[in-house]
Amino acid sequence: MEDWLPSKRQIEQLQAKVFAFYGEHGRSFPWRNTTDRYAVMVSEVMLQQTQAERVVERFEAWLVAFPTVQALADAPLREVLALWSGLGYNSRAERLQRCAQTIVADFGGVVPALPEVLLQLPGIGAYTSRSIPIFADNFDVATVDTNIRRIVLHEFGLPETLKPRELQMVADRLLPHGQSRKWHNALMDYGALHLTSQKSGIRPLTRQSKFQGSRRWYRGQMLKALLKTEALPLEALEATWADSPYCLRDIASDLVREGLVEYHPSASADDSPLLRIRGSG
Template sequence: MSQEFLPDLLLAWYARQGRDLPWRHTRDPYAILVAEVMLQQTQVERVVPRYREFLACFPSLEALAAASRAEVIRAWAPLGYNLRAVRLHALAQQAVQEFGGHLPADPQALRRLKGLGPYTAAAVACFAFDLPVPVVDTNVRRVLARALLGEVDARHLPPRQVAALAAQALPAGRAYDWNQALMDLGATVCTALQPACARCPLERLCLARPQMERWQAARSMRERPADYRVNSPFQGSSRYYRGRIVDALRAVAEGASLDLLALGRAIKPDFEAAELPWLLDLVQRLERDGLVRVLADRVMLA
């Protein structure tokens, strides 16, 4: 079978087995933007409920722009990586000012919004406005490299080469489904470490397929079981305590603050006064990121 049939096979598979995700039921550019920002550092399963809750709180770009930053952080915080909330809020305010609350379709115009990178611009352009642009995330890059170039590991490929390949592969009139299908295949079948070639719709055409078993065998020889261990929880890291601080401040009444000692005890049961400089450093960094406000020895959500 010739490679020209590859789009048909992938699109037919997507029609049968594509994931039913809430952001695939809308063409609202704002809702798609929210989903894409949430998906950047969080797995799909965790994003789904938070996406619905966030849109219930802030149903439009204008509603988000009009909210206080503290309200947005409160709504976002269960998802983590709260800096995204600050950036999304700022982006909404800029979009309301510059585009009257309507996100533009053109990826170049979207890129004028601070913090909106090429991937998100392409995703909004394609998934909201149906523009024929490739949407290339890590999963898509890996599938394209394997299926079309025979490259088992796409990480060394120059971004330009991947961009050209993705643009060339885009089937006319099917950009939306094609991009979503590549994402699904990369997330559920052609995964980074354990591709399930035997149940892949592209098995007969994929250029990397003949090497995959050898590659997997060599990889399991190289990597001892410890290499597979799930990353130890980030408990104890700065990121962990940053999240705990935001959670503790969410728990107090809106507009209320906590003094540093109370905050320390809320995030760390064995907190001692000697750790106040460490805590102050953490909250000052959160303040620089726009997540909290520090008023003398008291802290509140920004």
């Protein structure tokens, strides 16, 4: 047995501290009030790289527009991207729709319950494959995100070089049987509100760079422009952002490769190719 793993007493002390904090300071979010697996899946994908407070309004609007897996699977990509706009990382929306389409085709429209099955779906990674059954079904499995990693390292004095496999070992030991949903919600709030990165001195493994003027910003601006019309000549987009430090043709090619947009032939062979949201027209 690895001697760096927390003892039973240490585990019980941390559980008591985190649950006590949660009882007094726990946050309320709409996705915490449902056990619908589809709704939880939507929230978990939205929360992957977006702050919870920014997700609330879009999450509620999403379930009105696409209340079921089938509704999302059948929706035009243009509508999906338009509703996602503002959350960032728009490729998540396209992958979420492909995920819904796969669930309809392979699972009769029912979101799978097992992590190992969820992991095979588009846009579902190791963390989300566990978080969906945790929050929807109170499934007894542990998962690790940035907050949980920070708590584990700080509370047990472990090095930031700890490998993902080792972090998972600690998370597994910490899990109180039968309380997976409550435990993970409590950990999220303890890390987000109390043991912050600034307070602990433990930094995330990856840090977001400045957004304004970044390549990701230009991607988002291009998608917003295309959502406002049926199609736009590539030359028009290049003229709009002529001062861009990035090659907009390369960005357009990335969006095409990711399935977000497509090229559409111009009326004249001499004209610049048209770009449009995939499936438009």
